[in-house]
Amino acid sequence: MRDIYLDFNASTPVAHEVADIMRRALETGHGNPSSGHWAGVPARQMVEHARTQVADPLGCAPQEIVFTSGGSEANNHALKGVFFASGKERPHFITSSAEHPAIVAPLRFLERLGAQVTWLPVDGTGMVDPDDLRRAITGDTVLVTIMHANNETGTIQPIAECAAIAREHGVRFHTDAAQSVGKIPTRVDELGVDLLTMAGHKFHAPKGVGALFIRDGLQLEPFIHGAGHESGRRAGTESAMLTAALGVAASLASDLGPMERVQVLRDRFWDALKNAFGDRVVLNGHPERRLPNTLNVAFVGRVGAEILVAMPEVAASTGSACHSGRDQLSPVLEAMGTEPQVGMGAIRFSLGRTTTANEIDHVVTRLRRVLS
Numbered sequence: 509m510r511d512i513y514l515d516f517n518a519s520t521p522v523a524h525e526v527a528d529i530m531r532r533a534l535e536t537g538h539g540n541p542s543s544g545h546w547a548g549v550p551a552r553q554m555v556e557h558a559r560t561q562v563a564d565p566l567g568c569a570p571q572e573i574v575f576t577s578g579g580s581e582a583n584n585h586a587l588k589g590v591f592f593a594s595g596k597e598r599p600h601f602i603t604s605s606a607e608h609p610a611i612v613a614p615l616r617f618l619e620r621l622g623a624q625v626t627w628l629p630v631d632g633t634g635m636v637d638p639d640d641l642r643r644a645i646t647g648d649t650v651l652v653t654i655m656h657a658n659n660e661t662g663t664i665q666p667i668a669e670c671a672a673i674a675r676e677h678g679v680r681f682h683t684d685a686a687q688s689v690g691k692i693p694t695r696v697d698e699l700g701v702d703l704l705t706m707a708g709h710k711f712h713a714p715k716g717v718g719a720l721f722i723r724d725g726l727q728l729e730p731f732i733h734g735a736g737h738e739s740g741r742r743a744g745t746e747s748a749m750l751t752a753a754l755g756v757a758a759s760l761a762s763d764l765g766p767m768e769r770v771q772v773l774r775d776r777f778w779d780a781l782k783n784a785f786g787d788r789v790v791l792n793g794h795p796e797r798r799l800p801n802t803l804n805v806a807f808v809g810r811v812g813a814e815i816l817v818a819m820p821e822v823a824a825s826t827g828s829a830c831h832s833g834r835d836q837l838s839p840v841l842e843a844m845g846t847e848p849q850v851g852m853g854a855i856r857f858s859l860g861r862t863t864t865a866n867e868i869d870h871v872v873t874r875l876r877r878v879l880s
C-alpha cells in the first residue's frame with residue numbers, strides 16, 4: 509500500500525486550484541501592490557480580491573482582514589496588539605489550559621512584561637466551563653483568548669457562549685480558529701468574536717500565510733512597524749502569490765459539504781478500532797463536540813510513538829505535530845487529566861478531504877497486526 513497521510517491537522521497538501529493561482533500570480537503579479545503603475549495594479553487587485561475571498565467564510569468585511577505569515581503571527585498580533593494598546597500596567601488575560609503553543613508562548617512572554625494571565629481548567633473532554641470564565645473576569649481583563657477547536661483532540665469550545673460572557677463585561681474576545689476553518693462553521697458574528705486567527709496551511713494553502721480578523725473599530729498596536737501596508741496594521745510588502753493562494757483556499761474551505769463524508773469515515777474508523785481493541789483503546793476529546801476529521805485515540809499501556817514507528821507508511825501524530833518527537837505526555841492531555849499510561853499511547857489521526865475508506869481499512873489492519 510502506498511503512503512497514507514492522516515495528519516491533516518498538522519498540515520494539508522496545497523490544492524490544485526491554489527497552486528494554479530500561485531503560478532498565475534508569480535507570472536503576472538510581480539509588481540509592488542502599493543505601486544500605482546501598470547505593474548502594481550494587477551498585484552494590488554489580486555491582494556484585494558483575496559481579501560474578499562478570505563472574509564467570505566468568516567462573514568466579515570474585507571477591511572477587517574489583515575494578512576499574516578500564518579497562525580502563529582496572527583495569534584502574536586492579537587495578544588501583543590491588545591497588550592500594548594491597553595495602556596494598562598498589568599492587563600489581565602484569560603485563556604484555557606489546552607491552548608496551542610502559539611497562544612501559550614506569547615502569553616508567557618507578556619507575563620514577563622507585566623501581564624496577568626488566568627489559565628482556565630478544562631474537563632476530561634478538553635472543554636472549558638463558561639461559568640469559570642465568568643468568575644475569572646476582573647476590572648483589569650482586556651482579552652479572553654480561547655481556541656475554537658483543539659489541534660490534538662478536535663474538541664470544540666463553547667465559543668459563542670464564552671464570547672457573550674466577555675461581551676457582557678465589555679471585554680474583547682479572540683479565538684484561534686487555525687484548526688476550524690474549512691472543517692466547521694467559523695462566522696465571526698455567530699461566534700461573537702472580535703479577533704480570529706486563521707492559518708492557510710491547515711486548509712490547503714501553502715505554509716507561510718494566514719490572516720487575523722480584527723473587528724472594525726478595535727485598535728491594536730501594529731505587529732510589525734514600518735510602512736503603511738495593511739492599513740498601517742502590519743508592515744511589509746504584500747505577496748500577491750501568498751495572499752491569492754489564501755483567497756482561493758478560503759473559497760474552497762467555505763464549502764463544508766466534503767466534511768460530512770470525512771466525518772462518516774472518521775466514525776467508521778473509530779467503530780473499527782473499538783471492535784478490534786475493546787477497552788484497550790480510549791477516545792481522547794469530546795465524543796460529539798469535536799472536529800469532524802479528528803480521531804485522537806490512546807492505546808492503553810502502549811507508546812503511541814512506537815506504534816507509528818512500526819507502521820512507517822502511515823503519517824499521523826502523537827501529541828501535536830508542531831512539537832512532535834518528544835516523549836512527554838502532551839500538555840493538552842495532561843490538562844484534561846489523562847493518566848500517563850493512557851495518554852502516552854495516544855495517536856492523533858486527522859483525516860482530510862482526500863482520505864479514502866481503503867486507507868482507513870488499511871490502517872486498522874496494520875494496527876491489529878502491530879498491537880497483537
Ligand SMILES: Cc1ncc(COP(=O)(O)O)c(C=O)c1O
Nearest residue numbers: 578579580608610659686707830
Ligand atoms: C491551533 C493552532 N494554532 C496555531 C497554529 C500555528 O499556525 P502556523 O503554523 O500557521 O504558524 C497551529 C499549527 O499547528 C495550530 O494548530
